[in-house]
Amino acid sequence: MxxxxxxxxxxxxxxxxxxxxxxxxxxxxxxxxxxxxxxxAYFASVLFLIWRSGLVSRAGQRAEDFGSCKEVGSQPPDHDEVMSESADLLQSQMLTISLLLP
Structure with a gap:
């Protein structure tokens, strides 16, 4: 053609x-x-198509990254889980302090 x-x-x-x-x-x-x-003109059009496909692939990658970030952040932690983790951390710190003090 x-x-x-x-x-x-x-x-x-x-x-x-x-x-x-x-x-x-x-x-x-x-x-x-x-x-x-x-x-x-043919060479320039091929370069333009290569450049545009790079932009499209980068935009797709950004969309995938955004989607994965959104999925991770879409489920907030349970209040009881946060409180129990905080209590466990506090207990371990207090145990460490009590072992260090004479």
């Missing part, structure tokens, strides 16, 4: 330039310049 479009554009450009200038040298030079511009 790309080769067909490239050939069509180059032939139409060559015919237009030839009917306008009646010079084969100008036709060859213009066709080469047109070919170079088309290749540059």
């Amino acid at each position: 790309f080769c067909r479009v490239l050939g069509l554009v180059l032939c139409s450009t060559a015919l237009t330039v030839y009917f306008d200038s009646h010079s084969i040298g100008t036709v060859v030079l213009t066709s080469l310049a047109c070919s170079l511009l088309l290749q540059l």
Whole structure:
């Protein structure tokens, strides 16, 4: 498909330039310049698609990270569990202090 479009554009450009200038040298030079511009445009479009796919993959990764953070934070701890953990921590600290004091 790309080769067909490239050939069509180059032939139409060559015919237009030839009917306008009646010079084969100008036709060859213009066709080469047109070919170079088309290749540059193709290369730039490929780079753009690569850049855009990178953005999409990074956005997807951020969405996954956000979703995992949201899942972790969506269930608040139970009040009784927090209190029992605090009491256990307090008991262990008091035991450590009592062992250190004579």
